[in-house]
Amino acid sequence: MHAIKPLAAALLLIALLSGCDPAKGGAKAPPHATDMAPTPSQTSLIAVPIDADIAPLRQQLERAVPRTLWTIDRREKACVPPQRVKVFGRKVKVTPAIPCTIVGRVTRGALRLRGEGKEIVVDVPLNATIAARDVGGVLKGETATGSALAHARIRIDLASDWRMQGKARISYGWTKPPGIDFLGKRITFTDQADAKLAPVIRDVEREVNREIARINIHAQAADIWRQSFTAIELNRENPPVWMRVTPQRTLYGGFRLDRLRLNLNLGIEGVTETFVSGRPDDPEPTPLPRLVRETPQPHLDIRVPVIADYAVLQPVIDRALAKRATRPFMLPKLGPMMVKFGPSTVYGAPGGRIAVGTEVEARLEARTGEPTRGTIWMTALPVNEPGSATVRFTALDINGDTNGVGGDMLILIGRSEGFAPLIAEALTQNFARDLDELEGKIKRAVDQRREGAFVIRTRIDGFEIGEIKAYGNGLYLPVRMTGGASVAYRPAR
Known part of the structure; x- marks a missing residue:
């Protein structure tokens, strides 16, 4: 008891x-919890520099701009103006105006292209060959040669519908004006050449603008946009980690010229989701959207879920x-x-x-x-x-x-x-060692690799640990990784 x-x-x-x-x-x-650890998502902006080779523009212009710009065969009443002398305070005509026939042509040399600041510069060498024949029945013929260098400066831009636009303005100057010496006088033909060159210059400007519009940025951008709906492997195993990218819009921050390459500053802004599992399905691609004029600030912001399965505890x-x-x-x-x-x-x-x-x-x-x-x-x-x-x-x-x-x-x-x-x-549980290993694996995995025609470069700069929480499918410790990423179009040659 x-x-x-x-x-x-x-x-x-x-x-x-x-x-x-x-x-x-x-x-x-x-009771058992039924909630699942979230699939983290964040908005990132991936740099997508597009390079356009402008060398074909020179070939197109070579075909479009004729070699002989103009020809002349014209009778002039006064190739040499009348000569006068002053006698008793009055000018007296000594010789009459001397007529002649002017024949000749202006041809161009090979075009040269270069980048200068925000412009494409097309150098057009000009060569003039002009002759004055039957000068007053005295001079049977003498040929004058001259040279000039024309510069077509093309200010280009990319419209919101991805069409290249160009506006060319052409200037030129005679490095050696065409002319001949006769009776102690220098007869130049720059006025005649300038008159003939004016419409030619307008034609060249029109051809340049037309050929600039043929640079097909849209096709390349659409290909990159479509390929960007994908999943990128961040870690192969232990655990497998994938980042899925769903593009939302494209940003355009201008361009720069690197010799004969046009480098467009583009970025794709999209949602980045992270999965600790096998490769997720690619999102369904959408049509290439219109261009947004906004300087892209590339940044990669991803959440890597570190999930401890209850079975391991x-x-x-x-x-x-x-x-x-x-x-x-x-x-x-x-x-x-x-x-x-x-x-x-x-x-x-x-x-x-x-x-x-x-x-x-x-x-x-x-x-x-x-x-x-x-x-x-x-x-x-x-x-x-x-x-x-x-x-x-x-x-x-x-x-x-x-x-x-x-x-x-x-x-x-x-x-x-x-x-x-x-x-x-x-x-x-001290996850520090596991997180250090995961960070190192991801940094090595995402550094640089090729996916088909694209070279993907990624860097991880920041590593932040969030607040742990228990869900129905495991202990969830969110990790934020920040850095940068770029996708370059590099098809195999």
């Missing part, structure tokens, strides 16, 4: 502590409890109790908590008979300091599910110093 009274008092105390009805055998297992807990079972639990008023632990159960519980259940077989050292069997349930809240990969478990809550009133003592075991803190310590 004396032994029963302390036991009954202890059981009553345990029932009050546990908040459960001993007659009903204790609390049930915590079970052996950690089982090993810790097996080691603890080698010595008795000291229970107040009940004395030492030997406890055997069966396989544990670990899963996500509602409210961002983790639930741990372990099968228990307990026997007081001072008593004989059947041991008390049941399950001790514990829930805890995982927490970590901002930026830290060290995870702790707090807000421990113990409950039990036993095979009888006498088994409610298991709840007291659960609330003893040797149980809950032990499991919390075993569950405390």
Whole structure:
């Protein structure tokens, strides 16, 4: 009788502590959480420099601009104006105006293209060959040669519909004006040449503008846009990590000329999602959108979900409890109790908590008979300091599910110093090493690689750790990686 009274008092105390009805055998297992860790998504802007070779423009202009720009065969009434001398204060005509026939032509040499600032410059060498024949019946013929250099300066732009636009203006100057010396006078033919060159210059401007419009940026941009709806491997295994890119719009920040290459400053802004799994399906491509005039500021912003599956935590807990079972639990008023632990159960519980259940077989050292069997349930809240990969478990809550009133003592075991803190310590996971390894793997994996006709370059500059949370499918520790990325079109030659 004396032994029963302390036991009954202890059981009553345990029932009050546990908040459960001993007659009903204790609390049930915590419900399973059904929420899933989110698939992180963020907006990134990937640099997509497009290079357009303008060398074909020279070939097109060579075909479009004729070699002989103009010819002349015209009778002039006064190739040499009348000569006058002053006699007694009056000018007296000494010789009449001398007529002649002017024949000749202006041809161009090979065109030369170069980039200068924001303009394409087309150098057009001009060569003039002009002759004055039958000059007053005296000079039978003398040929004058001259040379000039014309510059077609083309200011180009990219319209919102991806068409190249060019506006050319051409200037030229005579480096050697065509002319001949006759009767001590220099007869030049620049006026005649200029008159003939004026319409030719307009024709060249028109041809240049026409050929600029034929540079097909749209096709290349559409190909890159379509290929950008893809998934990029960030880490091959342990764990496999993929980033899926869904482009939203294209930004255009101008261009620069590098010799005969036109470098367009383009960027694709899109949603980047990260998956810790096999390769996700590519998003469905959309048509190439209109161009947005906004200088792109390339940045890569991705969230890498580090998810610890609950299954990997079970052996950690089982090993810790097996080691603890080698010595008795000291229970107040009940004395030492030997406890055997069966396989544990670990899963996500509602409210961002983790639930741990372990099968228990307990026997007081001072008593004989059947041991008390049941399950001790514990829930805890995982927490970590901002930026830290060290995870702790707090807000421990113990409950039990036993095979009888006498088994409610298991709840007291659960609330003893040797149980809950032990499991919390075993569950405390330091993800720092895993995260360091993952960061190194991703940096190596995304550095540079070729995907078909595209060369993808990625760099990781920043690495930030977020707040851990328990979901139905695992412990979720968000990691943010920032850096830059570019996709260059480099088809195999």
